[in-house]
Amino acid sequence: MSKLDNLLNDLVIANRILANEDVVDAYGHVSVRHPDRADRFFLARSLAPEFITRDDIIEFNLECEPIDAKGKQLYTERPIHGGAYQARPDVMSVIHNHSPGVIPYGITGHKMKPVMHMCATIGHEVPIWDQHQKFGDTDLLVRTMAQGHDLAKKLGKGGTCLMRGHGCVVVGPYLRRTVYTAVYLELNAKLQMQAEAMSKKVRFLTKGEVTEVAKTTSPANVNRAWENWCRKADRPYKE
Amino acid sequence: MSKLDNLLNDLVIANRILANEDVVDAYGHVSVRHPDRADRFFLARSLAPEFITRDDIIEFNLECEPIDAKGKQLYTERPIHGGAYQARPDVMSVIHNHSPGVIPYGITGHKMKPVMHMCATIGHEVPIWDQHQKFGDTDLLVRTMAQGHDLAKKLGKGGTCLMRGHGCVVVGPYLRRTVYTAVYLELNAKLQMQAEAMSKKVRFLTKGEVTEVAKTTSPANVNRAWENWCRKADRPYKE
Amino acid sequence: MSKLDNLLNDLVIANRILANEDVVDAYGHVSVRHPDRADRFFLARSLAPEFITRDDIIEFNLECEPIDAKGKQLYTERPIHGGAYQARPDVMSVIHNHSPGVIPYGITGHKMKPVMHMCATIGHEVPIWDQHQKFGDTDLLVRTMAQGHDLAKKLGKGGTCLMRGHGCVVVGPYLRRTVYTAVYLELNAKLQMQAEAMSKKVRFLTKGEVTEVAKTTSPANVNRAWENWCRKADRPYKE
Amino acid sequence: MSKLDNLLNDLVIANRILANEDVVDAYGHVSVRHPDRADRFFLARSLAPEFITRDDIIEFNLECEPIDAKGKQLYTERPIHGGAYQARPDVMSVIHNHSPGVIPYGITGHKMKPVMHMCATIGHEVPIWDQHQKFGDTDLLVRTMAQGHDLAKKLGKGGTCLMRGHGCVVVGPYLRRTVYTAVYLELNAKLQMQAEAMSKKVRFLTKGEVTEVAKTTSPANVNRAWENWCRKADRPYKE
Numbered sequence: 022m023s024k025l026d027n028l029l030n031d032l033v034i035a036n037r038i039l040a041n042e043d044v045v046d047a048y049g050h051v052s053v054r055h056p057d058r059a060d061r062f063f064l065a066r067s068l069a070p071e072f073i074t075r076d077d078i079i080e081f082n083l084e085c086e087p088i089d090a091k092g093k094q095l096y097t098e099r100p101i102h103g104g105a106y107q108a109r110p111d112v113m114s115v116i117h118n119h120s121p122g123v124i125p126y127g128i129t130g131h132k133m134k135p136v137m138h139m140c141a142t143i144g145h146e147v148p149i150w151d152q153h154q155k156f157g158d159t160d161l162l163v164r165t166m167a168q169g170h171d172l173a174k175k176l177g178k179g180g181t182c183l184m185r186g187h188g189c190v191v192v193g194p195y196l197r198r199t200v201y202t203a204v205y206l207e208l209n210a211k212l213q214m215q216a217e218a219m220s221k222k223v224r225f226l227t228k229g230e231v232t233e234v235a236k237t238t239s240p241a242n243v244n245r246a247w248e249n250w251c252r253k254a255d256r257p258y259k260e
Numbered sequence: 261m262s263k264l265d266n267l268l269n270d271l272v273i274a275n276r277i278l279a280n281e282d283v284v285d286a287y288g289h290v291s292v293r294h295p296d297r298a299d300r301f302f303l304a305r306s307l308a309p310e311f312i313t314r315d316d317i318i319e320f321n322l323e324c325e326p327i328d329a330k331g332k333q334l335y336t337e338r339p340i341h342g343g344a345y346q347a348r349p350d351v352m353s354v355i356h357n358h359s360p361g362v363i364p365y366g367i368t369g370h371k372m373k374p375v376m377h378m379c380a381t382i383g384h385e386v387p388i389w390d391q392h393q394k395f396g397d398t399d400l401l402v403r404t405m406a407q408g409h410d411l412a413k414k415l416g417k418g419g420t421c422l423m424r425g426h427g428c429v430v431v432g433p434y435l436r437r438t439v440y441t442a443v444y445l446e447l448n449a450k451l452q453m454q455a456e457a458m459s460k461k462v463r464f465l466t467k468g469e470v471t472e473v474a475k476t477t478s479p480a481n482v483n484r485a486w487e488n489w490c491r492k493a494d495r496p497y498k499e
Numbered sequence: 500m501s502k503l504d505n506l507l508n509d510l511v512i513a514n515r516i517l518a519n520e521d522v523v524d525a526y527g528h529v530s531v532r533h534p535d536r537a538d539r540f541f542l543a544r545s546l547a548p549e550f551i552t553r554d555d556i557i558e559f560n561l562e563c564e565p566i567d568a569k570g571k572q573l574y575t576e577r578p579i580h581g582g583a584y585q586a587r588p589d590v591m592s593v594i595h596n597h598s599p600g601v602i603p604y605g606i607t608g609h610k611m612k613p614v615m616h617m618c619a620t621i622g623h624e625v626p627i628w629d630q631h632q633k634f635g636d637t638d639l640l641v642r643t644m645a646q647g648h649d650l651a652k653k654l655g656k657g658g659t660c661l662m663r664g665h666g667c668v669v670v671g672p673y674l675r676r677t678v679y680t681a682v683y684l685e686l687n688a689k690l691q692m693q694a695e696a697m698s699k700k701v702r703f704l705t706k707g708e709v710t711e712v713a714k715t716t717s718p719a720n721v722n723r724a725w726e727n728w729c730r731k732a733d734r735p736y737k738e
Numbered sequence: 739m740s741k742l743d744n745l746l747n748d749l750v751i752a753n754r755i756l757a758n759e760d761v762v763d764a765y766g767h768v769s770v771r772h773p774d775r776a777d778r779f780f781l782a783r784s785l786a787p788e789f790i791t792r793d794d795i796i797e798f799n800l801e802c803e804p805i806d807a808k809g810k811q812l813y814t815e816r817p818i819h820g821g822a823y824q825a826r827p828d829v830m831s832v833i834h835n836h837s838p839g840v841i842p843y844g845i846t847g848h849k850m851k852p853v854m855h856m857c858a859t860i861g862h863e864v865p866i867w868d869q870h871q872k873f874g875d876t877d878l879l880v881r882t883m884a885q886g887h888d889l890a891k892k893l894g895k896g897g898t899c900l901m902r903g904h905g906c907v908v909v910g911p912y913l914r915r916t917v918y919t920a921v922y923l924e925l926n927a928k929l930q931m932q933a934e935a936m937s938k939k940v941r942f943l944t945k946g947e948v949t950e951v952a953k954t955t956s957p958a959n960v961n962r963a964w965e966n967w968c969r970k971a972d973r974p975y976k977e
Contacts, residue, residue, distance in 0.1 A: 308724075308730075311730065360689065368698035370697050397711055399712045401616065401715070424702060425615050426616055
């Protein structure tokens with residue numbers, strides 16, 4: 022199989038894993054940048070992530086226009102992906118989800134920070150984007166490239182950004198690591214809540230620790246989790 | 261299949277979905293208004309929702325009397341449904357449930373409000389009905405039409421109403437959207453609790469945002485969730 | 500099948516249901532009084548509830564001595580059952596469990612009260628027994644009839660009693676209703692916690708409401724839940 | 739089968755049980771000391787615990803060097819095991835995990851203490867080790883024997899020790915009891931959180947009670963849980 026085939030197979034599996042790990046329900050989506058054309062990315066047609074198969078994957082340019090829509094309905098919120106790929110050449114994969122733990126932080130403005138080593142890839146502090154600030158009363162969906170660009174600006178150089186009253190966006194240097202960060206962002210959300218309920222003096226990871234963990238989070242390390250999630254989601258694992 | 265057949269098949273599936281998504285346990289029920297006779301509605305005989313099949317569905321008039329009970333035991337709380345259908349010609353489906361998250365709001369009087377876009381169909385603020393106010397010490401079940409009318413009055417023009425020490429009622433313009441609202445009412449209950457434990461300054465959806473989301477919550481949008489719930493509940497999906 | 504056979508079949512199913520509903524894990528047990536001999540009761544040999552079959556059921560006198568132990572190891576805490584049956588001729592079934600929600604109440608002395616209609620059979624206020632008061636430092640297990648009698652005294656005329664640092668005991672007028680109360684005691688524990696975290700002004704069921712619900716909680720009502728639990732636990736339902 | 743064969747089979751089952759009971763996810767590991775050579779222990783190659791089979795088990799000396807690595811990648815954090823076996827001749831099994839409940843205690847410095855009899859084997863008070871104190875900014879993994887020794891020192895004579903921003907270590911006199919303690923450490927973490935949210939006056943087990951429970955926690959007692967966990971994890975039980 023070609024490199025691209027392998028990647029798109031992984032994209033299908035990623036959809037399934039994110040559903041199985043309760044990061045997405047019927048909503049939420051994951052994309053990858055084209056490995057050979059930096060001006061293209063792949064994302065499924067509009068469908069709950071758990072059902073997505075290879076045939077549902079569609080190619081888009083960075084303005085989020087489909088190369089060939091195959092007559093299918095598309096996700097409304099493609100600008101989340103296009104905005105991030107345009108702003109960040111280093112980003113090779115984007116996830117948008119509404120996993121329950123992230124919502125309380127987004128609507129209170131309370132800052133999320135990593136509480137344990139596996140959660141360090143979320144970054145030292147997670148920014149919060151509020152669509153209302155620039156766009157007023159909307160249905161909160163990221164429908165336009167202007168909204169996508171504004172979100173990407175708030176994301177900055179980091180790996181995660183919360184969206185008030187909506188969910189979050191997670192980006193990464195490769196697909197499996199982006200999935201890894203999305204899963205552990207949700208875990209961090211839950212654990213930080215519990216710790217702060219217990220005591221006002223929470224010791225988060227230091228900046229130095231976050232940097233150290235980022236350095237040692239290797240593909241082999243991520244694969245140990247990926248293999249585990251594949252099996253739980255009833256999907257074959259391929260190194 | 262006729263329009264009515266399709267609707268009753270959907271009603272059977274709705275029962276199963278509500279059980280599978282933990283909105284109902286052995287108790288709770290869902291009904292639909294007759295599509296061709298506004299003075300009739302359909303509801304199952306007394307049975308845990310998960311087991312209900314097409315044969316268990318019974319037709320009622322709006323006073324909650326069965327057209328043909330087929331010798332079966334009926335749900336005691338039919339007046340929840342009849343009361344809502346009488347008061348609200350726009351209501352085409354009614355759900356009564358005791359999903360755990362709604363109970364704490366009903367017994368504290370603490371107001372539930374939407375925390376995220378998918379939960380906007382619960383309305384800008386959820387009213388609370390207390391059977392004790394008008395009816396004194398009862399077993400809390402809505403046994404009479406007088407009680408059903410009183411509950412419908414508190415529901416007003418909205419889509420949801422909590423019932424103190426008991427549960428809630430959810431109504432909607434069509435069955436699948438009513439199920440959608442019932443599922444996300446429970447999610448909102450859990451997330452609002454967590455957010456308020458975290459900070460006193462929660463930013464709920466604005467009135468304008470609630471209106472915008474209501475406008476864009478289309479049947480296609482609802483179907484993405486419905487298809488997902490069908491598969492999780494092992495039931496065929498039909499657009 | 501004889502009345503006794505039916506009852507013992509139900510006892511086997513009750514064990515399975517309690518395990519499946521997470522009321523018991525490897526520990527905890529359920530017994531029934533002999534329907535024709537008030538001085539005898541039935542309880543399984545020492546085994547995790549989920550595995551128990553008809554062959555594991557052993558008959559005991561009210562001093563908790565086995566009529567025929569069949570060479571099997573017995574539960575240490577039989578005096579919980581014997582103590583309740585001796586003190587309360589109306590009690591026909593006893594459950595002892597450590598379901599997680601009840602523990603925080605037992606160790607804080609915080610009173611549990613019913614928050615919703617389905618939980619009313621736990622009684623208007625649940626007493627707490629502390630083995631340490633009378634028996635000092637022990638391994639907290641109810642090993643002697645003296646301990647069993649002391650616990651039964653604290654239980655009084657009610658249906659439930661918490662045991663500090665240990666769990667609870669639930670009694671009832673027939674097996675299925677006792678299981679019903681044990682399941683909804685755990686639900687009440689969780690919901691009361693959440694409500695009290697939300698507001699100091701919780702409206703519990705009134706005494707009058709508790710009495711009304713107790714009156715209308717009929718075997719037919721309990722059977723609706725029992726049938727549902729049977730199916731979830733993969734066991735045949737018999738009315 | 740030889741004593742060693744039986745033990746290694748149990749080690750494989752322990753990995754599976756810990757995954758199934760959510761004590762470990764893709765990370766975390768369990769080891770046993772060689773029953774005939776106190777200077778050796780057994781631990782799997784680097785792999786998510788759920789997949790581990792007999793072939794994945796590797797023998798190590800107490801400096802954590804493999805006797806025969808069979809060309810496989812090894813867990814980085816072997817010094818957690820080697821450190822404990824060197825410091826404590828009585829320790830025959832070691833578990834390292836990141837079960838979610840223990841994290842909030844480790845990062846707040848809030849002391850965990852046993853809330854119920856089944857949790858008494860965690861010890862009267864659980865110490866917390868912070869790798870940062872002696873080793874500064876690291877990726878928080880226990881990579882060197884110096885770190886392993888420092889952790890073992892904090893563990894002291896007890897059965898459990900939390901690791902700030904990372905997880906915990908659990909040790910015991912035999913494998914099944916160590917698994918038992920790891921499972922109930924997580925339960926204790928959750929219940930203590932809830933109790934302390936409910937009231938400032940929590941009655942933990944007394945020192946005398948902890949001692950009494952430790953005395954009566956027999957292998958037969960532990961086996962009741964082990965048998966239950968085996969069945970839930972779809973593994974054969976052997977007494």
